[in-house]
Amino acid sequence: MPGNIKEALACWNRDGNQSGHREGWKIVPVCNCWTIWLERNQRCFENKSCSRERMKLNCLALFYYWCKHEYPHEDEDIPRILEFLMST
Template identity: 45%
Template sequence: CRITSQLWRIFITLRGFAWPLPNRITHLLYSWGEVGVGAADRDRWRIVPACIWWTVWKERNARCFESKSCDLQKIN
């Protein structure tokens, strides 16, 4: 989905990474651990995909079932 891809790109850019997003979710998860984060941040880093998916899911439900939508900048 275009919105989800944009949300991921915003997050990656804000973190200061130059990392092309994989085309498949499975590839994203496999390569996620390879992105350079220190040991202190590793546990938090591992939950980021789930947090982004949760945010996308909540926004999707708001759009589908409540006729509400947020600007992409407000979602992140």
């Protein structure tokens, strides 16, 4: 288990490089951080919160949106990565 963000990202990049889906895989940690940041702001400033399931769906939707715009030529990889992420 990584002890900090730097170690977590290093593990993520190492595992992603082995998966063969390098480009899309690199977006996942950023989607996680962005989703958590938005949830934190909603809780702190708007007194609203989402369930874990809703946060996961928000993160997956963001991932799909960013990949479609950043890597439109990798249409085959995006669903495979999404399928893997949904199972975890």
